[in-house]
Amino acid sequence: METLVRVLAxxxxxxxxxxxxxxxxxxLTILFYLxxxxxxxxxxxxxMRAVETATTDLNVxxxxxxxxxxxxxxxxxxTAEHLGAAPMGAPEVVERSQVA
Structure with missing residues (x-):
């Protein structure tokens, strides 16, 4: 019985x-991948910071x-009116929100 206990231990x-x-x-594997x-x-x-810096004045x-x-x-x-043609007018522009 004692031998069985030792084997189990x-x-x-x-x-x-x-x-x-x-x-x-x-x-350790998880740490490596993290x-x-x-x-x-x-x-x-x-x-992304480089892109932000490069495009800072793009909106202006x-x-x-x-x-x-x-x-x-x-x-x-x-000019079209002067030449007698009907003016076409500028197309409607949809305002877009600026990204901060």
């Missing part, structure tokens, strides 16, 4: 050691282009 100890080793490997993902997110954040430039094109459309309408 050894089996339990071996099982506990194997369980701890498997959990350690699993957690760090890898974190590095990728850091690169993405850096690139696009507004200026819109105004210039509106002026061209108005000039073309006046």
């Amino acid at each position: 050894v089996i339990t100890a071996v099982y506990a050691v194997v369980l701890v080793l498997v959990l350690t490997v699993a957690l 760090r890898r993902i974190g590095g990728t997110f850091a690169q993405i954040a850096t690139l 430039q696009l507004e200026r282009v819109h105004k210039d094109l509106t002026a061209v459309a108005e000039s073309l309408d006046r």
Whole structure:
């Protein structure tokens, strides 16, 4: 009977050691992938900041282009009226919300 208890104790100890080793490997694998993902997110954040910096004044430039094109459309309408054609008018522009 005592031998059976020792065998069961050894089996339990071996099982506990194997369980701890498997959990350690699993957690280290998770840590590896989380760090890898974190590095990728850091690169993405850096690139997004670069894009934000590069496109900071884009909205101002696009507004200026819109105004210039509106002026061209108005000039073309006046020219068409002068030549006797019916003015077409500028198409309706749908305002878009600005992204902060």
